[in-house]
Amino acid sequence: MPEPDRPLVLSQTAAGLLRDKILRGELAPGTPLREVIWAEALNVSRNTLREALRDLVAEGLIEHRPHHGATVRALTSAEISEIYTIRLTLELRGVTCSAYASKEAMAELVERVEAVQRAALARDWKQSGTASLEFHRQIVSFIGSPRLDELFASVAAQARLAFSLASDARRFQEPWVARDVEICSMLCDGDRAGASRALELYLQESERVVLEAARSHGLPRPSRSAAPAAD
Amino acid sequence: MPEPDRPLVLSQTAAGLLRDKILRGELAPGTPLREVIWAEALNVSRNTLREALRDLVAEGLIEHRPHHGATVRALTSAEISEIYTIRLTLELRGVTCSAYASKEAMAELVERVEAVQRAALARDWKQSGTASLEFHRQIVSFIGSPRLDELFASVAAQARLAFSLASDARRFQEPWVARDVEICSMLCDGDRAGASRALELYLQESERVVLEAARSHGLPRPSRSAAPAAD
DNA sequence: CAGGAAAATTTTGTTCAACAAATTATATCG
DNA sequence: CGATATAATTTGTTGAACAAAATTTTCCTG
Numbered sequence A, B: 001m002p003e004p005d006r007p008l009v010l011s012q013t014a015a016g017l018l019r020d021k022i023l024r025g026e027l028a029p030g031t032p033l034r035e036v037i038w039a040e041a042l043n044v045s046r047n048t049l050r051e052a053l054r055d056l057v058a059e060g061l062i063e064h065r066p067h068h069g070a071t072v073r074a075l076t077s078a079e080i081s082e083i084y085t086i087r088l089t090l091e092l093r094g095v096t097c098s099a100y101a102s103k104e105a106m107a108e109l110v111e112r113v114e115a116v117q118r119a120a121l122a123r124d125w126k127q128s129g130t131a132s133l134e135f136h137r138q139i140v141s142f143i144g145s146p147r148l149d150e151l152f153a154s155v156a157a158q159a160r161l162a163f164s165l166a167s168d169a170r171r172f173q174e175p176w177v178a179r180d181v182e183i184c185s186m187l188c189d190g191d192r193a194g195a196s197r198a199l200e201l202y203l204q205e206s207e208r209v210v211l212e213a214a215r216s217h218g219l220p221r222p223s224r225s226a227a228p229a230a231d
Numbered sequence C: 001c002a003g004g005a006a007a008a009t010t011t012t013g014t015t016c017a018a019c020a021a022a023t024t025a026t027a028t029c030g
Numbered sequence D: 001c002g003a004t005a006t007a008a009t010t011t012g013t014t015g016a017a018c019a020a021a022a023t024t025t026t027c028c029t030g
Helices: A009-023 A035-042 A048-059 A077-099 A105-119 A125-141 A146-162 A170-188 A194-219 B010-023 B035-042 B046-059 B079-098 B103-121 B123-141 B146-162 B171-187 B192-217
Strands: A062-065 A071-072 B062-065 B069-072
Touching: A009 A035, A009 A048, A009 A146, A048 A062, A048 A071, A048 B046, A077 A125, A077 A146, A077 A194, A077 B079, A077 B146, A105 A125, A105 A170, A125 A146, A125 A170, A146 A194, A146 B079, A146 B146, A170 A194, B010 B035, B010 B046, B010 B146, B046 B062, B046 B069, B062 B123, B069 B123, B079 B123, B079 B146, B079 B192, B103 B123, B103 B171, B123 B146, B123 B171, B146 B192, B171 B192
Parallel strands: none
Antiparallel strands: A062 A071, B062 B069
């Protein structure tokens, strides 16, 4: 018997393709997404593409100004700061709620921090960054709210968007591994106050680094029409 | 000179009309929103209505299952509980951040709790409920994140949706007034630990009451086609 | 009469062509 | 050169159309 939830809808498929391209960094922030061009590129009608764009706007990956069209979202430094404000809110609460976390959930947490270590050992910094986000995601999941989980996922996606390419550099990822491990062990020991402090410092420094990278990389690249590469 | 941001877009106007009807309780949870019917009722094309529906889905006011269409969102008790989980997360963090709130922001807080008292004195329980939510909204705003403000607004809208009509009863609103006042004065005194405790109890009890109301009122009313009243 | 297959109907998903309105680019004139 | 009128793009919206999926009705059979 097939899964109960499978009715693929074209507009969501199209949204998925666009989402991938954006998160993969193929579409620089600020790039305009012209309706006719992308409808053609994704092989859907303009109406369907517009519905896909609306979904991506809701996810915060693209912006939309009436009569100006959609553009890949370019985060201002204020918005980058907000990302860390949100992360702090969610993760601190997650730490508090870890008091009532199940055995399995805590095991999963350890699992994920080990994945971070493995990736770091292999010098795979891209993977290390992804794994680290998964670790923090697990902390948030202790709250037990799917909607907050989703918010974290969205915020994490935008964070990646902020330093799209430059994030696979070693100095961008290496310093955090040990701190993830430390936070994890504190949580396992039930030292939630210590974990909270460590987490707050962690996020403060991370914000500083990302803001710096964003500033040097320059925020508003003009970026012209951006023809979608043929598949 | 007119405002710089005014380009009203029809799909958003339509979404606004629908949103009002839903929050006003004119459309019971579970009511299906048939595309042709409502396109006609709101005087827009079906395509435009679909874009409006997509916005309301993103806001969490309606659900949408592929090939089944949109329905006014009917919250399960699990989802109602989640609303309070989210409120707790946001409001507790707001209390913490109140340490760095500006003089004006604190004055605004007092302003709003006074509005709650005024409405209660006037026995306007509907207004009292609205004002109370505005008070708690102000607490969340101490965090300083527009996106979290928006999340709270969305969650509050859904909470209202949960006990649409029955909420203007006296016993539904009266007990909370004094507690809002207490929390406010604690915050003004800088007693954030006390405010946190009070807030947690407040939300726990509120959740209990709303869950009870939802259970008695019955969750999934069938509710047939629901012809939109002529304007 | 129950039960269920088959057909008819409804409703959603998607496309296409068209056009008005707003924006952006271009050319024209002082 | 700068302001302005004109043309070219691009978005917003519509209406009709049709395929696919879901719902309802019909009808047959045990």
